[in-house]
Amino acid sequence: MASVSTTNKTSAASSIRGYGGLASGLDRDTLIEGMTASTRAKIAKQNKSRQTLLWKQEAYQSVSSKLVQFAKKYTSYTNSATNLSSASFWSKSDITTSGANSKYVSVTGSSAISDSLSIVGVKRMAQDAYKVSKDSVSNNTLSTGSIDFGTVDVSNLEGEYLTFEYGSKTYSVTLQSGKDSDGYIFDYSDTEKAVESMNRSLKKVSIGNGKTLADVIDVYSDTSSGTARVNMKSKDTAGNTLQMDSGSTLALDALGFKDFKDMPVTDRIIGSGGFSNAVKANGQTLTTPKTFxxxxxxxxxxxxxxxxxxxxxxxxxxxxxxxxxxxxxxxxxxxxxxxxxxxxxxxxxxxxxxxxxxxxxxxxxxxxxxxxxxxxxxxxxxxxxSADKSNRLNLNSPLKESGLLSMSGVTGDGPLNLKINNVSITGLTYNSSMNEIMQKINSSNAGVKVSYLSSSDKFTFQSTVEGASGKIEFSDDALTLFGDDAAFNSKEGIDAVIAVKYGKGETQELVRGSNTFNLEGLNITVSGTFGYKSDETLDTSSDPVTLSAKANSDQIVSTITDMIKDFNEIVQLVNDQVSTKPNRDYSPLTDEQKESMSEDQIKKWEEKAKAGILFNDSDLRSLSDSLRFIFDAGSDDKALLSSFGISTSADYSDKGKLVLDETKFRAALEKNPEDLRKLFTKKADTSTGETDGFMAKLTNVTNKYASTTGATKGILIEKAGSTYAPTSVLSNSLQKSVDSIDAYIKNLQAQLKAETDRYVKQFTNLENVVSQMNSQSSWLSSFGG
Incomplete structure (x- = not known):
């Protein structure tokens, strides 16, 4: 869409340059505005036309958006829960189990055989293979590290913070402690170690654009004074100032920023040559000796x-x-x-x-x-x-430091060659943590999930392969790490055996790897055994579990209620647009008019100006008729729909709104579910003479006026575009008219500028002539004196 100024006054006034009327006394600006009034009036007229077209676009789009949303919700297979066009929506999905053993069976889904299927018995439940440690796997001991009761040097930097001002922003950095991700131990006990640790800490603070503080600050060992000390210099090449903004008193004092609050700003600046001379003159105390x-x-x-x-x-x-x-x-x-x-x-x-x-x-x-x-x-x-801060496994420490009993005495950090179910778990060493090991196992193709149970201090392994197909077998270093079969309580994987019967047919035994399985479209879950004798033969005296299915009335009624509400809103919107007469006293405001009005006044004016913008529009009248007469008057389908509780309002002013009689509709769901389903979901078939059902007819309407796909879109979208069809936003009938007006306004604005410049030049020449005449007159007057 072209961008065109809609200014009606300033486009002229702002072009008038210089000072007019100083010599002649003429109001030059007012005169030029009057002389260009015709062109400015043309621009104002085109701007009004342009705004009217934009309002029409907005009005059409309000209708087409409602139609698109309606179609997506009630006729699209991407919304199965509300798709009234789909036979599965109307299917018997509310299934009830009955019988003495029904507590052991739950069923969901829908199937044509649900009423004739029975679960005669469950001989055996499925069980996935698993292993659980028999005993604790850790030493159940919490131990500190070595404790020194003597006097030791304690860092004044570790764990403290510094804040830098770089350019117009400030960045705070915590001087890290503990271990870095690559195993590096942060240490600030001397200059060299402090430099490395501080640079690593700076790398952890992002300053945007993929850069960190370490990209603009370099911490280095400065030996210029004869003694090594920590210094920092700016690596900035963009002209930004770097200075120390604040920090913990301990860290600032340690680096030589003494009495920081009273320090002049110039002494805090960190330049390419490092700290200021004032900071360098102060001593550094990286550590302080302290007793335990x-x-x-x-x-x-x-x-x-x-x-x-x-x-x-x-x-x-x-x-x-x-x-x-x-x-x-x-x-x-x-x-x-x-x-x-x-x-x-x-x-x-x-x-x-x-x-x-x-x-x-x-x-x-x-x-x-x-x-x-x-x-x-x-x-x-x-x-x-004190890395080991629990009497359980430390899952984030290397194996040899984790407290794992099987690793006591292990000192090496060579490769860890785990193999589970003959699948090698690669990329691990004895320096890996238990968390890393478990993640590797669980993401491998070994078909096993391992967990650590902190409360009981045990490992549990569960096969991810269902039933009898699953297994858990260790080899190589897995035996050393987790132990052999004797170290676990284990269970083999077994399949479920379920006896089912279809109608009056023979009983069949089904073998499944899971206790939840799909049978003819039904999702069946069994939770206990029944129907078999101790010798695993069927007990003919046992009560089978039978199924009864019906449509989910509450869900269907709720969706139908929402659909009718949304349908009626569309009907109301369309009829309001075509029946509201425009008030000719209100038209789009010019910028000059808006300048003398409040925002509230402008809003109210434009609401009245927009009203009736699509009055008596032929396309919307056609849409209104299509919605009013979904079924032909007197047709069998219309009568049947009415008998099912959905009818057209008898109030003429409702212009085709639907009315739902919920009592009659629920009765139809109970007595005639198939007829109701067919009425909503059937499609025309020329070979049988079958006509479209309710939703197919609605789909034809929404496609005709608001289809968002194909080379040719719906009528309203072709006319005004829609965000639901992105390519149509810049390519529609109204937009082409707007673009044409934009081009015309641009030419008029160029014409206005040329006219204004010409008149300014002429008035300037006039002022020069008058000024010269005034000078000559003054000169002549001087002789007369």
Whole structure:
């Protein structure tokens, strides 16, 4: 669609340049506007015509959109739940089971044989092959890392944050701790390690366009002063300023940004030469020596015991035995006496859950460290490398660190050659985590799903192949990792055996790999055995499960109710458009008119101007007649539809709206479901003389006026386009008229500019002449003086 200015006044006024009337005293601008009034009037007239066409487009599209939406909802096979044209919508899908054993059988779906089918018995239920660990697979112990009670250097950077201003935006970066995704351990204990760790941290902050802070900031080791220190320089090439905006006091002081709040902005700037001289003049303190008590005193650590989380405050403990006793006592206060044991094991702490009142391990309780204040946990934390923070498997740690019993003593990180059901699980090593291993197994073609049950500390393997075809067999390193058959409670896969009977025919036994299966269009689920004797022969005295089917009346009535409501809305919309007379006192407003009106006044005016835009339109009148007379007056189908509870309103002003008698309609569903289905779904057949049913006739109407497919679209879409047929938006009858007007307006605007420029030039020449005459007159007057 061409873009054309609809301005009626400013297109002229804005073209008038310079200062008019200074010498002559003439109101040049008003004179030029009067002299160009004819052209501006033509532009205004064309703009009104253009707006009228756009309103017509909008009105036609409001009708065609309703028709398209109606067709998609009630006649499209993509909406099976509401497709009244489909025989399956009317099918007997509400199925009831009856008999003494009906609790063991559930049925859904639809089938012509549902009333004659019976489930005589279920000899055997299907079972997928599975394995469950007999015993706990982990050591059921929560252990800390090595604890150093001496004085150690503690990083002033790790876990802190810095905020940079780059250009007009600010970016905050957390100085990472722990392990990176590639196994790198973040360390800030000296200049070289801090540089690497900070650069890695910068890479984790996106600044857009696929770039990170590391692309504009380079952290490096600066030895210009003779001693290595951390420095940063800008790598920006786009002219953006980089400066330190804020950060934690500990991190800022560590890097030399002392008394940051009082520091001049110029000293915070990070240029291509690094930190400012003021920052460089300050010393750096990357680490501070602290005792164990200084590292942990008054800090909190939280434990979760069987789903309940409690926090305790660490005391002033100077050795491992004191720490163990202190934590044990505080855990007892929170979770109960004798439930959690804490002991020293060399320079580590070991936590075990106990059966209360005994010294026996409680393998059913789960204990984990939920979280702790900064500096307590982590690779450089006071409690050592506490990666194993649970008395269950650590699923994210390497196998040798996960607590898996079968991996105790394993130190290597070579390839892990798993094979399950003779399928190799590739891409794993002894350094892989259990989560990675389970994901690899579950996504492989081994036909097995493995899970770890944290509450019971066991592995469970389930065959993804149904019934007797499924199996779970380990070989190679899978035996080492998970154990042999003796380590599991196992069950072979078995098929279900179901006895069914069709009408008065012979009973047949069906073998299925699942307890849910499809039978002649019915989805049948069995949940228990019945109908067989202990020797697995049929018990003829057993009560079979029989089926009875009927249409889902509530769903059908609800859809019919919605369809009639939507149909009547279309009828109302079409009749409103063709019967509303236009008010000739209201036409599209010009920009000049809008300038003197409020938004509310403009809105109300345009509502009245739009009203009647399609009055007596021939296409809409034809559509209205098509909707009113879906069935010919006096036809057998119309009479039958009325007997089923759907009739045309007797009120003439309703112009063909439908009326639903729900009581009669529900009765028809019960007594004449096939006749009702046929009336809605049948299609014309010249060989039998069969005529279209209700929905086929409606489809013909919607296709005629609002078809969105094919080379030629529906009448209304060809005329005004539709978003439901994207190519029609720029190619329709009304749009072509709009484009023609746009081209004409463009020519008129060019003509207006040329006229205005010509008159401006003429008035400018006049002003020059008058000015010269005034000068000469003044000169002559001076002689007379």
């Amino acid at each position: 008590i200084e590292r942990t005193g008054d800090k909190n650590i939280s434990f979760t015991y069987n789903g309940v989380t409690k926090s305790i405050k660490m005391g002033n403990n100077s050795n491992i035995d004191e720490l163990a006793a202190d934590l044990k006592n505080k855990l007892a206060q929170q979770f109960g006496s004798g439930r959690i044991d804490v002991k020293a094991d060399g320079d580590k702490l070991v936590f075990n859950t106990l059966i209360a009142g005994t010294t026996d391990k409680d393998e059913t309780s789960v204990l984990s460290i939920a979280y702790a204040d900064k500096g307590v946990l982590g690779i450089h934390g006071a409690l050592g490398d």
